Amino acid sequence: MTQHLGDEAELYPLGVLDDDAARDVERHIAGCTVCAERVTAAQHVATSLAASLPAAEPSSELGRRIGESARPRLQTVAPTRAWDLRGLAIAAVFALAFLVAGWQALALRGRVAADDLALVTVVHSHFNHVSMTPLSPKPVAAKILYARDGSWLYIIADEPAGTVHALARTTAGNTIDLGALAASGRTASLLVRPTQRVRSLSLERDGTPVAAATLVYGGTR
Amino acid sequence: MDALVEDFAARRPGGLEGAYALWSRLFFSVARHALADDARAEDCVHDALLRVWRAPNRFEGNRAMLKAYLVASVRNESLAMLRSQTRRDARELKAVRLVPETEIEPPSVDPVEAQRVRAALAKLPEEQRIAIERAYYGNKTHVQIAEELGIPLGTIKSRIAMAMRKLQAELALTGEGRA
Numbered sequence: 001m002t003q004h005l006g007d008e009a010e011l012y013p014l015g016v017l018d019d020d021a022a023r024d025v026e027r028h029i030a031g032c033t034v035c036a037e038r039v040t041a042a043q044h045v046a047t048s049l050a051a052s053l054p055a056a057e058p059s060s061e062l063g064r065r066i067g068e069s070a071r072p073r074l075q076t077v078a079p080t081r082a083w084d085l086r087g088l089a090i091a092a093v094f095a096l097a098f099l100v101a102g103w104q105a106l107a108l109r110g111r112v113a114a115d116d117l118a119l120v121t122v123v124h125s126h127f128n129h130v131s132m133t134p135l136s137p138k139p140v141a142a143k144i145l146y147a148r149d150g151s152w153l154y155i156i157a158d159e160p161a162g163t164v165h166a167l168a169r170t171t172a173g174n175t176i177d178l179g180a181l182a183a184s185g186r187t188a189s190l191l192v193r194p195t196q197r198v199r200s201l202s203l204e205r206d207g208t209p210v211a212a213a214t215l216v217y218g219g220t221r
Numbered sequence: 222m223d224a225l226v227e228d229f230a231a232r233r234p235g236g237l238e239g240a241y242a243l244w245s246r247l248f249f250s251v252a253r254h255a256l257a258d259d260a261r262a263e264d265c266v267h268d269a270l271l272r273v274w275r276a277p278n279r280f281e282g283n284r285a286m287l288k289a290y291l292v293a294s295v296r297n298e299s300l301a302m303l304r305s306q307t308r309r310d311a312r313e314l315k316a317v318r319l320v321p322e323t324e325i326e327p328p329s330v331d332p333v334e335a336q337r338v339r340a341a342l343a344k345l346p347e348e349q350r351i352a353i354e355r356a357y358y359g360n361k362t363h364v365q366i367a368e369e370l371g372i373p374l375g376t377i378k379s380r381i382a383m384a385m386r387k388l389q390a391e392l393a394l395t396g397e398g399r400a
Contacts, residue, residue: 007382013293015300016356016363016381022297030278040282043289045388049357050251050292052335054327058249062263066241069271070234163276179232183277 009038013046132211140164140203140210148217150197156189157181164188165204170196223284230280237274244288248295250330255299255360269298341391349384356381
């Protein structure tokens with residue numbers, strides 16, 4: 001971070017910048033608290049300007065749509081939930097070591113210690129794993145661990161900065177939005193406990209599929 | 222911590238529903254002003270809020286910051302939709318709508334805040350006031366404003382930014398921001 005933003009910090013909340021300039025501002029403020037505070041201050045001014053606009057009332061249907069969209073149809077578990085299970089987490093690190101050796105591209109080493117809940121789930125389960133097939137010119141490297149009985153799946157992607165979203169297709173033919181992967185350090189992950197068995201899974205960035213995989217259940221390992 | 226902000230940061234559905242319940246009129250008015258169409262404005266608010274909700278970055282801040290962040294997100298989404306539509310239709314952007322002073326207009330989203338904003342805008346040098354009114358109320362990009370006024374792009378950017386800083390100072394002087 002060598003140089004702070006110029007006038008763009010004040011222009012950004014007004015929406016007057018073109019897309020490229022706006023993305024530059026977003027990238028910059030992600031790592032610069034000084035400029036982030038300037039943008040926040042300008043956002044407060046923009047909110048005051050918004051309050052001076054002619055009032056308009058949305059329909060009651062909009063509130064229902066938003067509420068429905070916000071509720072996950074599968075039970076998802078935040079992978080960073082703080083549980084005091086350090087002993088099990090350490091054991092889990094050793095149990096996963098054989099997998100980590102093959103996953104250099106995912107930079108999993110720095111991630112596992114923080115995901116206590118995911119690790120405990122893995123340790124207590126029989127599971128399979130699959131590398132996701134990269135799609136699009138800008139694919140995401142990702143892997144899925146999943147219980148042989150279909151009771152959970154854990155997605156790990158080497159994509160910390162982007163907006164990576166997971167969509168599942170169930171054996172019943174339903175498409176279910178699992179939500180965004182939570183970023184942590186250099187990777188992002190999501191632990192899901194589906195109520196329906198997931199047959200295939202895709203990751204999307206800005207609506208574009210970037211990786212996909214089919215899950216095969218059973219196995220002897 | 223504020224329960225609403227805590228729920229929003231933790232992505233509990235009540236966080237988004239609570240924010241919408243508090244500020245739905247503001248969100249919709251922002252989108253409606255840019256798009257001039259109820260159905261598209263509703264789609265815009267829905268998409269903007271869900272985009273924020275599903276983003277991997279966890280929100281950090283207080284209630285006023287959450288409100289400002291969500292309003293900015295709706296504003297950006299609505300302008301993106303407006304410009305996309307304009308490109309498709311190859312039509313001119315809608316005529317500039319300045320802050321109403323003498324003509325009869327529907328009530329503002331927040332009449333008290335609107336009065337403070339009008340007073341603060343009135344204190345700006347004319348060239349700065351024109352620039353920011355065209356940017357915010359006219360939904361123009363800085364490039365479009367520069368072309369319309371025949372003024373260099375850098376000058377327009379400076380005028381808008383300076384106007385924003387002065388408004389920030391003036392609004393801070395006349396009262397605390399209300400969440």
